[in-house]
Amino acid sequence: MLAHLTESTTCGASRQMKTFIVSTTLLSLVYILILFALRETLQGPPLVPTLEIHPSQERSTDIRPPQDGDIEIRPQQERITDILPPQEKFTDILPPQDADIEIRSQQETITEIRPPQEGNTKIRQPQESSSEIHSLPGTSAKDTKPAWTFGDLAPSSSWQFDAQALKEVRDITVKLNLKEGLQRNRVGNFTKSKKDKIPKIGHHDTCALVGNGGVILGSQCGEEIDSNDFVIRIDVPVIHGHENDVGKRTDMVITNMKTVKRMHESSHFENRSQDVYENRMKSLSGAYLVADKSVLQEIEEVAETYRLSLIVLHRTERIRTGTGAIASEIAKMNGLPRMHGLPSTGLITVLMSTIFCDHTHMYGFFPFTTDAKNNSIPYHYYPGDYVNPPLHHTTGSHNMDREYDFFRDLHRRGILKMHVGPSGE
Incomplete structure (x- = not known):
């Protein structure tokens, strides 16, 4: 068990x-x-x-x-x-399409002519023309009236032509004796002929004297200027691009010696694109060219270089030096101080016009570089003339302030009419 x-x-x-x-x-x-x-x-x-x-x-x-x-x-x-061609990265801005490369190629071409898009204006920006360099706030050479304020610098707004006052002045200015003081010559590319007579200046009802002051920018005075019987300009100015303000027509150009010497030097530039005077002179074809006799040789060479036919009225010493005494006589008659020094080209032009013009209109005569509110005004309405504004309005032997007051007094007395500002004023 x-x-x-x-x-x-x-x-x-x-x-x-x-x-x-x-x-x-x-x-x-x-x-x-x-x-x-x-x-x-x-x-x-x-x-x-x-x-x-x-x-x-x-x-x-x-x-x-x-x-x-x-x-x-x-x-x-x-x-x-990583191993595909770089072109595939374009899918970030353009969906893949047939013939994708051709489409993008066309797109790049279009961006060169279409208006700048947001973000690329720093890369592609339209350049400004020379005619737009002096555009100022509140002004435009084509569309907008200037915003300058002239105050006490402006000529009197109440004006009425006075034939008797003009006669009194003309009795003094005829002493210039233009028949002998302006000797006529043809220079440049023309065929000499006994029948080819040089036309006389004649006598005119209305004349426009066009100065080069920047005050004329945006004035829209072009049509008003061209409507006159005779148009006079000073020192071979730029017209193209400024027609709305300064007009198109030219019947006479009055120059000083410095302008002729600069023009002569410019005509010898090997780089023709640097010559600013050739196109200016061609735009003045058919007009009288008034200059000192001492520079007649330079004018002949310029006309030959530019292949122009010019009618030259060269001033004798009497007109160049005697104009100051005549201006002083007129100033004294009106209770103004005596004129000192050599007269400017503008003053010579004004006194000459009282001899062969019954109604003289002045445009672009304003020697100041600021208006009554200290807004900047270009000394000249066009760039590239190598002329600096006057120091204290006195250029060498010229007193521009005194001359401007002299012009305003002629305006006040109804002898001529000054236009400072927009057309119609």
């Missing part, structure tokens, strides 16, 4: 031991599988297969062109743009 119990106990213990060993083994396997699964989860799929097929696959595009099968293995071709 005891032996049977002992055998039963031993068998039971043996079965328990086997069960424990099997259980332990199974748990160990489960634990190993769990560890293996965790390892796979944390480290991702093994890289060995990829490395065996494409070594350094992830950076292959940096060192070699794509190989067969390469695109299939790399996920979604994330860096395919």
Whole structure:
């Protein structure tokens, strides 16, 4: 009985031991599988297969062109743009289309002629013409009336022509004796003929004297100036681009010696684009050119260089030096101070016009570089003339302030009419 119990106990213990060993083994396997699964989860799929097929696959595009099968293995071709031609980057601003290159080429051409778009005005900006250099705030040479204020500098607003006052002045200015003081010559490209007589200046009802002062910018006086019977300009000015303000017609140009010498020097420039006077002179074709006799040789050479035919009225010394005495006589008659020094070209022009013009209108005569409110006014309405504004309005032997007061007095007395500001004023 005891032996049977002992055998039963031993068998039971043996079965328990086997069960424990099997259980332990199974748990160990489960634990190993769990560890293996965790390892796979944390480290991702093994890289060995990829490395065996494409070594350094992830950076292959940096060192070699794509190989067969390469695109299939790399996920979604994330860096395919690294090896495509640069033109594909245009897809940022233009969707891909057929003949894409041709379309973009046309687009670049169009941007050269269309108005500047936002963001590219610093790259492509229309250049200003020489006629726009003196545009000022509140002014425009074409459309807008100037915003200058002249105050006490303006001529009298109440004006009425006085024929008797003009006669009194003319009785003095005829002493200039233009018939002898202006000697007529033809120079340049023309055919000499006994029948080819030089026309006389004649006598005119209305004359426009056009000065070069910047005050004429934006005045819109062009048509008004051209409506006169005779148009006189000073010192070979620029007309093209300023027709709305200064008109188109020219019947006479009165120059000083410095202008002729600059023009003569300019005509010899090898680089013809630097010569600012050739086009100016051609625009004055058919007009009288009044200049000092001392520069007649320079004028002849200029006319030959430019292939122009000019009618030159060269002033004798009597007109150049005698004008000051005549101006002083007129000033004294009107109770003004005596005129000192040599007269300016503008003063000579005004006194000459009283001889052969019945109604004289002055435009662009304003020697000041600021208005009554200290707004800047260009000394000349056109650039490139190499003339600096006068210092204290006195240029060498000229007194521009005194001459301006002299003109305003002639205006006040109804001998001539000054126009300072917009057309119609």
